[in-house]
Amino acid sequence: MSRLQGPSSLKRKRPDSNSPSGSLTEHERILYDVIRSKQDMGIWTRDLKREANLPDNVVAKSLKSLLTKKLIKEVVNIQNKGRKHLMAAEFEPSKEISGGDWYVDGSLDTEFIDFLKDQFVKIIYKQRVATLEGILDVIRRSGILKVEITTQQIQEIVRVLVLDDKVMEVKSNGMGEFDSIPVGKVCFKCTNKAGLKGEPKVGAMASIPCGVCPRISYCTPDGIISPSTCVYYTKWLDF
Structure with a gap:
């Protein structure tokens, strides 16, 4: 595959202002x-x-x-x-x-697109939660491509993965696996259809604070820990 395994080199040529030699008729x-x-x-x-x-x-x-x-x-x-x-x-x-x-x-270039889809799923699965910028950083550092790839291109591929139900779009709540990602930042997680062995199933609760809260088992409507008094849950509702 011509666009893989090599240094980035996709540059648009600048037009040469000099005219060709005078050998033209x-x-x-x-x-x-x-x-x-x-x-x-x-x-x-x-x-x-x-x-x-x-x-x-x-x-x-x-x-x-x-x-x-x-x-x-x-x-x-x-x-x-x-x-x-x-x-x-x-x-x-x-x-x-x-x-x-x-x-x-x-x-x-379906071969190139399929390659990127496969790599992105692996990156997201390995990181558990990944942003577009995080995927771009891993791809650039890996050196597996000969061409430059942009955040826009990554977004286009990830959008296809979302439509394929391979990854899901979530928002960071700043806790647990999201602790390195700003609250409210859009990021992506693998779904249970990503085709990776040993992959944990991801439910809809993963994108809200309750999904990663270590005190969820103590949370009751009228208890000391309650959705009505939870600061993180209230912040999440604002997004």
């Missing part, structure tokens, strides 16, 4: 200038022919030369894969063209 120069002006959006060949206003045979010959000289490249437009799309070699396709971080060469 007049027709090549016209086509190259039009393509380059579109930057990271590129251009469909039919639109290119219209803007350049050159005969088809001239366009075909000139584009072949520009590709050979590696001044332009063909890119996949996920919105219409049947169209031949061209872009100056110095640019990386915009998300509108490439599909964003989860696509490679116009196809959804």
Whole structure:
């Protein structure tokens, strides 16, 4: 898997302000200038022919030369894969063209997504409770990816895990396993469907103070310890 096991290196190239060498013909120069002006959006060949206003045979010959000289490249437009799309070699396709971080060469990178889902479940299970930032820190320190990954990307994957009922979203109450997480901070726990051996079942009570309270067995409606007088329970109700 190309995006795994290596240092982070996913960087968008900056366009070079210098023009290519003067070895271009007049027709090549016209086509190259039009393509380059579109930057990271590129251009469909039919639109290119219209803007350049050159005969088809001239366009075909000139584009072949520009590709050979590696001044332009063909890119996949996920919105219409049947169209031949061209872009100056110095640019990386915009998300509108490439599909964003989860696509490679116009196809959804399901292998990479499945790998991250599996890793995130393991991280959350190991930490018992994890925040998005905590998952990101573990992934970065592990060095298992060649590419940079953002909190936004992690949130997208975790959202899928929530929909898959592999993890559940909870809010920290600042006690027990939440003691290192600020009160009210959104975090995540594994459910009993995460597919991990020996995993404890997580119930709905885990997200409220009662779920981790060591005095829960002494708590009664009219007792000294009571929901009506519990400061932590009252704070939780405010969220």
